[in-house]
Every structure is written in C-alpha cells, then in structure tokens.
Amino acid sequence: MSFLEEFNENIYEPWHIEYVAYEVINKGLYEICNSGHWTSRDENDFEAAIRLEAGKVDLFINRKQREIESRLAYCKRVLNQKKWSEEDTSTIDESLTDILADINELGRFTRINFKALQNLIKDHDQLTNTNRKALLVQVCRARPLDNQRFDELLIQVSCLLDICRNRLESSTNDVSIDSKRIQTARYWVHQDNITEVKALLLFNLPMYVNNPAQEFEQTEHSTSAVYLDNNGFSEYLSRLQRDDGAEIIDIHWYGDMDLSHEVYIERQTYVKTDQGGSSVTDSIIMSKDNVYDFISHQYTAKDYANDLQRENTDQEYVDKKYIIAQSIQDTILKKKLEPKLRIYFDQLRFESPQDRTLSVALDSNIAFARENGAQKLNGEWRRQDMNVDYPFRKLLSHDLHLFPHAVLETQIVGGKSPLWLSRLLDSKLVYEVPRFSAYLHGVAQFWGPQLPLLPWWIPQMEIDIRTAEHKSGFSGITRSKSYKPLIDGQHRTRYLEAQLGKRQKQSNKSLSMHRTIYNRNRWNNSTDSSLLVPSSMDGKEKCHIAQQIENASSSSLHRAFTTPSLSSRTRLRDPNKDNGAFIDTYYNGRNNQSQAYMLQDANTVRESDNLREAAIIEMKEEKKKKKKEKKLKPPSHTMEPKLFFANERTFIHWLQFSAIILTAALTLLNFGDSISTISGIVFFCISLVIALYAFFRYRYRAHQMSTRPHIRYDDIYGPAGLCTLIVGAMIVVKFHTSNGTST
Structure with missing residues (x-):
C-alpha cells in the first residue's frame, strides 16, 4: 500500500x-x-x-x-x-x-x-x-x-471516568476488579536515595536471584542491550507516537559478554486495544557468533531452525521459533535496521515467590553508548570496547551518556497496591515519569538535534527530583484510590x-x-x-x-x-x-x-x-x-546571636595577643641600646600587623555570616602567618644579638 x-x-x-x-x-x-x-x-x-x-x-x-x-x-x-x-x-x-x-x-x-x-x-x-x-x-x-501533547487531556479524562464509574459501581454495589490486569509505573530515583530505596524494598520483599546457593556478584545482575534502528529512526518515531504495530528489536545478554555464549534477540510490538494498548514480546535465543550473519541475512531463519533440530529440540518449539526468527529477520531487512544504541544497567528485582501479584525492579548504573560510533571489524555487530566495566572510562565522551538517576519499575496485578509501596511511591524518594523508555531517552540524547519529536520528559532532566513537588490536580475532586488502568492499561x-x-x-x-x-x-x-x-x-x-x-x-x-x-x-x-x-x-x-x-x-x-x-x-x-x-543566591537562613558573639571574642583574643607583643616591644624600646631598639621596633610592627589583621578578619567574618552562612568561618592563614612573623622576629633578634656580642 x-x-x-x-x-x-x-x-x-x-x-x-x-x-x-x-x-x-x-x-x-x-x-x-x-x-x-x-x-x-x-x-x-x-x-x-x-x-x-x-x-x-x-x-x-x-x-x-x-x-x-x-x-x-x-x-x-x-x-x-x-x-x-x-x-x-x-x-x-x-x-x-x-x-x-x-x-x-x-x-x-x-x-x-x-x-x-x-x-x-x-x-x-x-x-x-x-x-x-x-x-x-x-x-x-x-x-x-506530537501525540504526547494529548497526555494531559487523557489523564484528565481518565481521572474523571474513574470517579464516575466508582460512583456508578458503588450505587449498584457492583465493584469488579480485573485480577489479570497488570499496571506498570516507572519512577526516577536520585543517586542519594538509592540505598534507602533498596533498604525499603528488601525490608518488604525478597530479592530475586537465579541461584540462591551462590554468593552475590554485581556482574550477574548486569544487562546489556543493543537496539536496532535505521538512519531515519523510524522505529523510534513509531514507538514514541505509540503507533499500532510499532516495533522495537534489541539484542540483549546478561553479565559479562566474554562469559556468555548466547544472546536473546527480542522484538516488542505495541498493539492498540480497546483499553488502550499493550506490548507483545517475541524472542529467540541465538549463539552470539551467528548474530552478525543473522542481521545481514547470511544466516537465515531456516538455518536457525536446523540448528535447533540438531539439539534434539521439540518440533513444536522449533516451528514456533522459526516463525519468530523469520519475522524478525524480515523486519530487519525491510526496514534496513542496524545496531544503533547500547544500553547497560544493573538490575535488582524484588518479588515474593508466594505472591506474584507484585514485582519491583530497580535499574541502576544506567549507561547509553552509540553503537555506530565505534570502528567495527567485519563480522562484528557490537562495539568491543564496552563490557561490564562501568562507568566505561575508555569510551569517548561523545559516545557515552551516563544516566544520572536509577529507574524503579513497579508491576501490580489486580490493581491493589500494598500500603508500604503506596507510601514509598508518594514520598520524595521517587519521582514518577510515566511512559519512560530507556531506548527513547538514549536516542534523544545522542541524535536529538536531528529528530523532529522528542520524549516529553527530556526537560525534566534539568530539575532536582529530590525537591520536586508533586502537587495535587483537580481541586474539589478527591483522587480515586482504585488505581484502575484507564490509559494504555499502565497508568495510575x-x-x-x-x-x-x-x-x-x-x-x-x-x-x-x-x-x-x-x-x-x-x-x-x-x-x-x-x-x-x-x-x-x-x-x-x-x-x-x-x-x-x-x-x-x-x-x-x-x-x-x-x-x-x-x-x-x-x-x-x-x-x-x-x-x-x-x-x-x-x-x-x-x-x-x-x-x-x-x-x-x-x-x-x-x-x-x-x-x-x-x-x-x-x-x-x-x-x-x-x-x-x-x-x-544564598538560601534563606536565621543567624543565631552566639555566632556574632563568638566572632567578637575571637577578635578580642587577637587584640590581647597583640597587646602582649606591644608590651614587650615598649619594654625593649626603653632599654636604650641599639639591639633592644631594633627588637622593639620589630615587635611593635608585628603587634600593629596583628591588630590590623584581626580587625579586618573580624569585619570580613561578620560579612560572611550575614551573606554566606553556609561557608567555612575558620581562619586558615592567620595563625600560620602569626607564627611565621614571631619566629622571624626571634631570628632577627638572635642575629643582631650575635653580631653585637662579637663586636
């Protein structure tokens, strides 16, 4: 067509x-x-x-x-x-x-x-x-x-529809909950709050591990994914606008690539439904040595099916995977897709084996890298200078983007959220970013100037999510607590x-x-x-x-x-x-x-x-x-009077020390000989310098307390300079004393 x-x-x-x-x-x-x-x-x-x-x-x-x-x-x-x-x-x-x-x-x-x-x-x-x-x-x-401009209207309609239907259900006493409906929400977590969020999750949910008998290793929880797109970024634009049938194809693996022999080639297809939309995932497992040939059509879906049959795999499974491999390969060739973006992250998943209605994932150490920015040899489908060595200091700055936050994703089945999770999501520890996609964000970061449409959350990167306010919306209407997924089945x-x-x-x-x-x-x-x-x-x-x-x-x-x-x-x-x-x-x-x-x-x-x-x-x-x-601009503050009194006491102490040296200087001046006169003059000058410095420091510190109360007030150079002057004066006096004795 x-x-x-x-x-x-x-x-x-x-x-x-x-x-x-x-x-x-x-x-x-x-x-x-x-x-x-x-x-x-x-x-x-x-x-x-x-x-x-x-x-x-x-x-x-x-x-x-x-x-x-x-x-x-x-x-x-x-x-x-x-x-x-x-x-x-x-x-x-x-x-x-x-x-x-x-x-x-x-x-x-x-x-x-x-x-x-x-x-x-x-x-x-x-x-x-x-x-x-x-x-x-x-x-x-x-x-x-851009379809993102209608999200505000969609959310308003969602809230009002939720209120209407709750009233109608309460009037008929017919409250139904779709027990199979999955609600997904994504949040940003600031680096300062990651440890606290982990502690809260571990306190309420066990962490999922593949083998509980083995010791914990961070690399086992790392995931790398290479996303495919073309030079026109048609897949990016289709997914951003949530087109029916929009596809995202990625090649991902877990842990160290040098220790992995197989990768997952996955395709996510966005399908619009009466309730909004959902993603359908198809994937195949393939040897990493065959990926380049698969992308370039040198290794066909038929060859892949033959390899599965040699492994004595069930024929029904082989037929199913053959269809998926054929479809993915046709899409790659038809749309001229090639590796564009690499995403790396460490994921911790929390879920209870007894209760699968709640699953929480925390992705940290998120990094984006340009796949087309590295020189690749023939037969290579990924860059070789990036593995699990976060933060990837070997990569050039224009090929690497480190995401400043962690990403928390919650999946709730049935619409009922536990109290502890609701409190966590309503706190300042997390910042909700609906429809956040790491792939869309990575493409926008590297190729933003040439893209006509950008994700809505890009300007949100400039704010401090620790202090960002979550203000309530419609005044006069109580927010519904049913958490029904009225938009794409995924938004609270x-x-x-x-x-x-x-x-x-x-x-x-x-x-x-x-x-x-x-x-x-x-x-x-x-x-x-x-x-x-x-x-x-x-x-x-x-x-x-x-x-x-x-x-x-x-x-x-x-x-x-x-x-x-x-x-x-x-x-x-x-x-x-x-x-x-x-x-x-x-x-x-x-x-x-x-x-x-x-x-x-x-x-x-x-x-x-x-x-x-x-x-x-x-x-x-x-x-x-x-x-x-x-x-x-200095933050608003209230100064305590004791700070000013302490500043005055410090000034008086310096004056007392200056007075002691001045007394010694006057005593030496009254002796009458040349050595005593020179010594008295030197000590008098030191006393004057100390008094002037103390007065200057007193006024400057008072100004600091009034304008910049968050900085340090201690004097680093004054005491050291004072000691240097006194030691120098003593050396001068000793020198003149020695000369006078010899003569």
Whole structure:
C-alpha cells in the first residue's frame, strides 16, 4: 500500500479540509521535478507550503484542544457538585467516553499529518538530491505535531471516568476488579536515595536471584542491550507516537559478554486495544557468533531452525521459533535496521515467590553508548570496547551518556497496591515519569538535534527530583484510590498529581488572559495569538510566546484576513513578482475552505514560526539565567546571636595577643641600646600587623555570616602567618644579638 492510499484511508471525513494537502503538494513536486524545471523559487515555495500546512494542522489541533478543555471543565463542575444523581453521573460518563474518542481521533489526525509532512520532505530530497530533513525538525520544534501533547487531556479524562464509574459501581454495589490486569509505573530515583530505596524494598520483599546457593556478584545482575534502528529512526518515531504495530528489536545478554555464549534477540510490538494498548514480546535465543550473519541475512531463519533440530529440540518449539526468527529477520531487512544504541544497567528485582501479584525492579548504573560510533571489524555487530566495566572510562565522551538517576519499575496485578509501596511511591524518594523508555531517552540524547519529536520528559532532566513537588490536580475532586488502568492499561491516577497538577493551575490562569476564538465550530473576526501557541507548553510559556507573537506580528496577521474582496489564492501570493509553477499547482489544488488559510499565509506563518522559535530560545536562556542566579543566591537562613558573639571574642583574643607583643616591644624600646631598639621596633610592627589583621578578619567574618552562612568561618592563614612573623622576629633578634656580642 502506498502512503497516499494510507493517508486517504485515515482521513476523518468531518475534518477532511484540515488535513495536509498531501496529494496536491506531492503531485506538484513530481510533475515539476520530472520535467526538470525545479528552481530555487520552487524550493522556497515548497518550504513555505510545508510551513503553511503544518501551521494549518497546528491551529486546528489547538482549536480542538480548547473545545475539549471546555467540555472537560463542564464535566468537572458537575462532578464537583455535592448533590449528584445516578442519571447525571451516567450522562457525564457518556460525555467523557465521547471526549476520549475525540482525543483518540485527534491523535490519529496528528500522527497521519506528521507522516504526510515527513513523506513529502523525503520525496523532495529524493527528487531534488538535497537534504531538507532539518526543515521537518524546525517545523516540529515550532509546532509540535506530537501525540504526547494529548497526555494531559487523557489523564484528565481518565481521572474523571474513574470517579464516575466508582460512583456508578458503588450505587449498584457492583465493584469488579480485573485480577489479570497488570499496571506498570516507572519512577526516577536520585543517586542519594538509592540505598534507602533498596533498604525499603528488601525490608518488604525478597530479592530475586537465579541461584540462591551462590554468593552475590554485581556482574550477574548486569544487562546489556543493543537496539536496532535505521538512519531515519523510524522505529523510534513509531514507538514514541505509540503507533499500532510499532516495533522495537534489541539484542540483549546478561553479565559479562566474554562469559556468555548466547544472546536473546527480542522484538516488542505495541498493539492498540480497546483499553488502550499493550506490548507483545517475541524472542529467540541465538549463539552470539551467528548474530552478525543473522542481521545481514547470511544466516537465515531456516538455518536457525536446523540448528535447533540438531539439539534434539521439540518440533513444536522449533516451528514456533522459526516463525519468530523469520519475522524478525524480515523486519530487519525491510526496514534496513542496524545496531544503533547500547544500553547497560544493573538490575535488582524484588518479588515474593508466594505472591506474584507484585514485582519491583530497580535499574541502576544506567549507561547509553552509540553503537555506530565505534570502528567495527567485519563480522562484528557490537562495539568491543564496552563490557561490564562501568562507568566505561575508555569510551569517548561523545559516545557515552551516563544516566544520572536509577529507574524503579513497579508491576501490580489486580490493581491493589500494598500500603508500604503506596507510601514509598508518594514520598520524595521517587519521582514518577510515566511512559519512560530507556531506548527513547538514549536516542534523544545522542541524535536529538536531528529528530523532529522528542520524549516529553527530556526537560525534566534539568530539575532536582529530590525537591520536586508533586502537587495535587483537580481541586474539589478527591483522587480515586482504585488505581484502575484507564490509559494504555499502565497508568495510575497519580500521573495527574506527579506531572500535570502544577501545569494545570498555571495554564488556567494564563489562558484566561487570552480570548478563545473558537466557539461551536465558528471563528470570530479577530485573531487570538494564544491559538498560535502550542498547547503542549505550560501556562507561563504560552502566555510569554503569545504576547510576543501578538506584539510583533499583529500587523502581518491583519493583512492576512482584512482583504475579503480578494480570493484566497490572490491574497496569498505576491502580486509584485512572477510566481513559480509549484506555488500555482499548490494554490490551485488545495482546499481553500480551511479557515486556517484566513489566519496566516506563507509569509505570516514563517514570521510566527521564527517568533515562536526565538521566544522559546529566549525562555530557555532565561531559565538557565534564573537557575544560575538561584545557585548563587544564598538560601534563606536565621543567624543565631552566639555566632556574632563568638566572632567578637575571637577578635578580642587577637587584640590581647597583640597587646602582649606591644608590651614587650615598649619594654625593649626603653632599654636604650641599639639591639633592644631594633627588637622593639620589630615587635611593635608585628603587634600593629596583628591588630590590623584581626580587625579586618573580624569585619570580613561578620560579612560572611550575614551573606554566606553556609561557608567555612575558620581562619586558615592567620595563625600560620602569626607564627611565621614571631619566629622571624626571634631570628632577627638572635642575629643582631650575635653580631653585637662579637663586636
């Protein structure tokens, strides 16, 4: 099936005018390139068309999100009422189900349009022998065509649905729990808290070991995995967007590779279900010497099956593994997959042999390495300079990334969490990161600048997870304790508390400053700059960018829709120059019924993209500046009076010592001979230096206590200098005494 057929099959008819004009742009691209008349003007027009179509999609997504947010606000108001009836709750349940379906459709809309833009740029590069992948990155940085932007809405719907269904179940006394449902959650653990978390886990759960008779060795709990992808990172993008059928293929082994003879080739396939989605895992065991030949198709699935038969393996098992090996090998060859990323980690698993409903894994010493960054000999499928010698000091810095945290993963069967685990997960020892994937994180760390979409948790790497606050979400609605997996079957309601509570409050406050230009599928005659802002940003970022766009581009946006007497085609082109063939094909073929074309043209969309990118860069610089100032700024403190009194006592002690030396100096000066006079002068100077130094040190230490109470106050150089001066004075006196005696 061609992508054009896939694109047309995935069009949701009520929104058909808001999709990317893929067929029109693709047709113009092929016609002009095949005729050999592609010019630099056509190149600029192609970029303008891509930006304009991305802007149209982004405007529509923001519009639908505002509509969904208003519907959710109504549902929250109803559920906040003290008096509620079963009929009202059933109505809200149906409304939330419809909203969930709309969000799902909006996610499909976003995904297919992103693929359309990606394929257009790919076809353009093939036809023109250029590389414009950076254009897709720029467009997606300014207008994130990313399904992750809907996670906030999904979590809100999840919580409200949970509340509705709990009320309905309690009213009918029909509380059912799916005993086979597995809930998975992932958390970051700071390095300072790893030991404490281990102790808590060991206190409540035994650690799983393969052979209890053997002594514990850290290398036995280490795992290494080599992940496969292509140069376009199609597997990464598919998994990030949770496409149905998205695959991840890895080759992993346990412990020291020099002691291992076999590896596991595993494929995880993401499958969407009515409850959300789940991963299906298939794996085969293969000799490490055959892996390179298997990837390059020199060692076929048939050869693998024959080797299994020689080992007198059951025929049913051989047939099953043959099918899996054939499927994995076909995927590798079809998608041109190759080793890209190595992940190393030490894993401790905690579970009770008597109760398999709870399993906890703690991954520490996590390291990422580029597999394509090392020089490999023919026949090698992995880099040889990396084994179990964490932290891998032999590797170059640009080929290695050490993850700063440990990862805690919990798997609960049946939805009931023990009290001790709930307390641990609600504490400051862990920081919840839903849908965290080590593979996605590693790819984003090494190849982030060339990727159009990044995982949502990348900005979270800058925060201190030990002090990060987990604020509650919806005020007035009690968080449900049922922990039903309503989203992908893997997320607890606590997601809202961990990630969205703070942003929800900020977003509601900042968005009230801007007018909503969409009301019941109708556009007003004014332009709201907040609609041009990605909804995935938090409230302050939206407000900041919207104000910049409104102040800087209001005139250009005004020109875009204040000429109703002109057709959209005439208005969107520059009448002062001849237009290229591509832009004529684009304007003549596209569906101009989309109201987004009235808000922006090829010039204004480029201007708004540049403004948005500049605003985002400015905000990042401001965050770095504030973070730096915060580090330099002294923390709030309360000084005790005894510290100042101690400083005064120290000063007085130095003055007393200075007075003693001064007394000795005056006594020597009164003797009258030359030696006594010289000695008295030397001791007098030392006394003066000590007094001045003591006064300076007293004032400086008082200033330190007032401004920087966390530093050391002890005097390192003063006593040493004092001793040096006195010893020097005694040597001078002795020298002069010796000379006087000899004469």
